[in-house]
Amino acid sequence: MVITRFAPSPTGQLHIGGARTALFNFLYSKNQNGKFLLRIEDTDKERSKKEYESQIIDSLKWLGITFDDNPIYQSKNILEHKNIANELLKKNYAYKCYCTPEELDQKRDVAKKNGINYIYDGKCRDAKEHKNSQFVVRLKVEKNKKITLFDGVQGDVEIESNTIEDFVILRSDGSPTYNLSASVDDKLMNISHVIRGDDHKINAIKQIIIFQFMGWKTPKYFHIPLIHSEEGKKLSKRDNASTTEDYKKIGILPIALRNYLLRLGWSYKDKEIFNDEESIKLFNLKNIGKSPSKLDFERIKSLNEYYIKNLSETELHQNFLNYLTETNQKIDEIHKKKILKNISILKNKAKTLQDICKNANFIFNYDEKLIDKNKVINTKNINYLKDFLNEISKIKIFEEKIISEISELVLKKNNINFKDLGQPLRLILTGSTQAPSIKDIIKILGINETIRRLSRHI
RNA sequence: GGUCCCUUCGUCUAUCGGUUAGGACACAUGGUUUUCAUCCAUGAAAGAGGGGUUCGAUUCCCCUAGGGACCGCCA
Numbered sequence: 005m006v007i008t009r010f011a012p013s014p015t016g017q018l019h020i021g022g023a024r025t026a027l028f029n030f031l032y033s034k035n036q037n038g039k040f041l042l043r044i045e046d047t048d049k050e051r052s053k054k055e056y057e058s059q060i061i062d063s064l065k066w067l068g069i070t071f072d073d074n075p076i077y078q079s080k081n082i083l084e085h086k087n088i089a090n091e092l093l094k095k096n097y098a099y100k101c102y103c104t105p106e107e108l109d110q111k112r113d114v115a116k117k118n119g120i121n122y123i124y125d126g127k128c129r130d131a132k133e134h135k136n137s138q139f140v141v142r143l144k145v146e147k148n149k150k151i152t153l154f155d156g157v158q159g160d161v162e163i164e165s166n167t168i169e170d171f172v173i174l175r176s177d178g179s180p181t182y183n184l185s186a187s188v189d190d191k192l193m194n195i196s197h198v199i200r201g202d203d204h205k206i207n208a209i210k211q212i213i214i215f216q217f218m219g220w221k222t223p224k225y226f227h228i229p230l231i232h233s234e235e236g237k238k239l240s241k242r243d244n245a246s247t248t249e250d251y252k253k254i255g256i257l258p259i260a261l262r263n264y265l266l267r268l269g270w271s272y273k274d275k276e277i278f279n280d281e282e283s284i285k286l287f288n289l290k291n292i293g294k295s296p297s298k299l300d301f302e303r304i305k306s307l308n309e310y311y312i313k314n315l316s317e318t319e320l321h322q323n324f325l326n327y328l329t330e331t332n333q334k335i336d337e338i339h340k341k342k343i344l345k346n347i348s349i350l351k352n353k354a355k356t357l358q359d360i361c362k363n364a365n366f367i368f369n370y371d372e373k374l375i376d377k378n379k380v381i382n383t384k385n386i387n388y389l390k391d392f393l394n395e396i397s398k399i400k401i402f403e404e405k406i407i408s409e410i411s412e413l414v415l416k417k418n419n420i421n422f423k424d425l426g427q428p429l430r431l432i433l434t435g436s437t438q439a440p441s442i443k444d445i446i447k448i449l450g451i452n453e454t455i456r457r458l459s460r461h462i
Numbered sequence: 463g464g465u466c467c468c469u470u471c472g473u474c475u476a477u478c479g480g481u482u483a484g485g486a487c488a489c490a491u492g493g494u495u496u497u498c499a500u501c502c503a504u505g506a507a508a509g510a511g512g513g514g515u516u517c518g519a520u521u522c523c524c525c526u527a528g529g530g531a532c533c534g535c536c537a
Contacts, residue, residue, distance in 0.1 A: 013537045048536060078537095105535070112534095121464035123533075140535055158467065167465050167533090175535040182537045205466070206532050229468070230531070238530080264474090267486090271475055274485045293475075296530060300473045303487045313500075353499045411496075422496050430497065438498050 006038030007196050010064075011078075011186070013045040014057035017247040020299070021201060021231045021239060022060075023067060024265040028228065029199045030069045031266075031287035039072040041193055046079045047185060063248040066330075067262050068280055076193065078185050085180035085188050088218065089141050089173050097217040098173060100139040101128035123169035141174035145213060153208050156197075156226040157292050163209050171210055183207055187214040190223055199226040199289070202296070226289055228269055229296040236298060245301060253331055255357025257315075257323050260308040269293050277310070309355040320347055327357040339368055342448070349444045366434035367448060372460050380431045381461065388418040388425055389432075393458045402451055407443050432461050 008029040012022055033040040042061070046052040061075070092098040101124075108124070115122035129144065149165040173184040180188075186207070190198060198208070205227050215222045233243045244250060251261050263278055270293065272278075272286050312320065321344050328335060335343075343350060343364045350363045381389065395410040414425060426442050433445050433454065446454045 011537090015537075045537060051536075101535095108535090116463085119463050121533075123464085161466065163465070169533085172535050177535080179535085181535070186537085201531090202467075203531055204537095207537090209466095227467090232530080234473090236529075267474065269474090274476065276474095276486050295468050297475090298473065300487070303474065306487055309500095408496090426496055436498095440498090441496055443496075 005196065006033055006036035007041065007194050008033040008038065008199060009041040009043050009190070009193060009195050011043040011045050011189075011200075012060050013048060013051075014053055014060060015048065015051040016056055017249050018060045018063040019239065020246055020248065020251075020265070023063065023248050023261075024231065024268060025200055025228065026064055026069055027067065027262065027265050028226075028270070028287070028289075028292075029197075031284055032197065032199065032289060033072075034284045035287050038196070040070075041073055041195075042071045042075040043189060043193065044075050044077050045182070045185070046077055047082070047179065047182070049079075059249070063252075066252065066258050067248065067265075068258060076189070078189060081185070081189055081192065082180060084192065085185045086174065086178065088188050088214075089180060089184060092143065092173070092214075092217055093141060095217070096144070098141050098143050099129055099170075100131070100133070101142045101170075101172075102131060102134050102137050102139050103128060104138075123167070124171075126170050129170070138176040140172045140176050142170040143173050143210075143213065143217075145170050151209055151212060153205065153212060153225060155205070155208075156224055156289055157229075157294060158202075158205070158227055161205065161209075163206075168206075168209060168213070173214075183210045184214065187211040191215070191218075191220050195223045197226065197289075198223045199228065202227045202229050226292065228292055229294060231268060232296050232298045234299055234301065239299065245299070251304070252327075255327055255331075255359065255361075256304060256308050257311050257357070259315075260311045261304065263311075264304050264307050268297050268299075305355045312351050312354055312357070312360075317348060320351065324357055324360065333361070339364075342367060346444075346448045349440050349448060352440060353438070363440075366436060366439055366445075370435060370457065372435075372457070375432060375435055375461065380428050385424065385428050386462070388414050388420060389428060389458070389462050391417060392425065392429065393455070393462050396446075396451065396458070397455055399451060402447055404443055404447070407446055411442070429458075433457050 010022075010026040010029050012018070012026075030040045032038075044057055046057070057075075064070075089098065093100070103124075111125070112122045124142070128142070145168050146165055150162050151165050151168070153161040153163070155161055171183060172181050174180055190211070208225050208227065212222055231239055233239050233246075239246050248261065259279070262280075262283070266278055266283055266287075267276065270287070270291055272291060275286075278286065315323065324344065324347065325340075327333075328340070343360065346364075347360065350360050352363070354360045354363060391414045392410065395413060396407075399406055399410075411422065411425065415422060427437065429442055430439050430445065431437060433439075433442075433449065439445060440448070449457070
């Protein structure tokens with residue numbers, strides 16, 4: 005059975021790269037009718053925070069990524085990790101190292117000064133047991149051996165074992181380090197496919213060594229190339245759009261971000277749009293690309309725009325309401341209802357949900373003082389604006405047809421184009437030249453409010 | 463510095479040795495439109511460079527250049 009996992013350390017918000025890793029793991033397991041597990045790698049007690057953990061889970065849930073079991077906390081398996089370390093020690097695959105951090109720092113510094121590559125020299129490999137001194141446990145990496153990582157994305161990666169140092173598996177306080185914990189947990193969880201970022205490739209070699217020493221069957225590895233920022237550099241927290249929260253805030257729909265992430269480093273023929281079911285049905289590991297990809301914010305927005313336009317009204321309503329609650333926006337019920345009712349008009353120029361709010365601004369935040377009367381109204385247009393106001397004052401309820409008729413009447417009477425009438429009307433009614441059509445504006449505002457706004461200026 | 467990885471339009475990518483190198487975003491032009499936008503149509507735009515192998519190379523091999531990742535008692 006296929007079992008995949010996502011194993012974040014809760015030391016920060018969910019990164020866009022992590023989200024993609026999780027997505028690929030999730031999709032593959034679902035595609036194969038397997039399981040997808042979450043492992044919280046919380047062994048760094050200093051930096052791990054509960055709030056990050058829940059933020060990560062929430063973000064994944066937001067993207068439609070769910071887990072098949074309760075999260076597994078790495079910190080709860082520490083005893084097991086230690087047991088394995090002791091077993092390795094007993095089997096002479098590991099040894100106690102008494103070198104002090106200061107000593108090692110110094111060696112590193114010297115190496116750096118001389119431009120030489122530093123790896124631990126194995127000084128304590130054959131050291132005698134020191135009593136009462138602190139030690140770490142290092143793995144005794146075999147010398148002069150080629151170790152191969154059979155990677156499903158990168159192909160076979162062969163590394164000379166001499167370039168891998170005898171890495172620490174147990175710290176001087178007795179706690180296990182990452183590579184030990186990760187290996188043991190992957191074994192314990194019966195992980196069949198490890199899909200993760202390229203930056204773990206060397207770790208994979210180290211983990212394979214542990215698996216081999218223990219006589220365990222290794223999972224299959226898939227190291228996907230990293231996502232770079234738009235500048236082509238490694239994505240960092242300083243980039244303003246690096247976490248899923250950043251996208252949530254500006255009103256990117258989860259389906260749009262998920263679709264974008266899916267197509268970043270993976271493809272399926274010429275297909276660009278994938279709904280949730282399709283992504284599960286069509287995902288595979290063999291179409292993962294080998295080269296890193298740059299983030300393209302325009303593409304995300306355009307995908308988002310596509311979904312805003314093509315989602316059903318109910319779905320859009322739901323997404324919009326979620327957006328308001330998740331971003332803690334305080335909008336009173338009447339306004340909210342008004343936006344929802346007119347969302348098919350307000351979504352018109354929107355690339356994000358935030359844009360929908362902006363588009364609705366003219367309804368609630370209308371400030372007539374901002375309209376420069378002298379610029380908008382002149383001796384020419386005052387006459388037909390008056391005509392328009394005069395005609396519209398005769399009606400009580402909004403009807404598209406009637407508004408058209410009134411416009412026609414005014415245009416004919418004054419012998420003008422619609423533009424001559426429409427532009428000043430739009431400005432007076434909304435304070436902006438970029439707004440919905442006149443009919444839609446009146447529909448949203450209602451006849452009374454339309455008349456009120458017009459009569460203030462005309 | 464060492465080890466490893468990558469390189470097709472600006473960006474994401476397609477191409478199982480033979481294609482007018484395809485699609486999408488962005489861009490440009492035109493059309494529709496009661497502003498703007500949408501939508502539709504059209505266009506410009508790519509195999510890093512150099513060697514091989516081959517009848518034929520974007521595709522396979524080598525070198526160079528460029529980019530990236532890792533090199534902690536972090537994960």
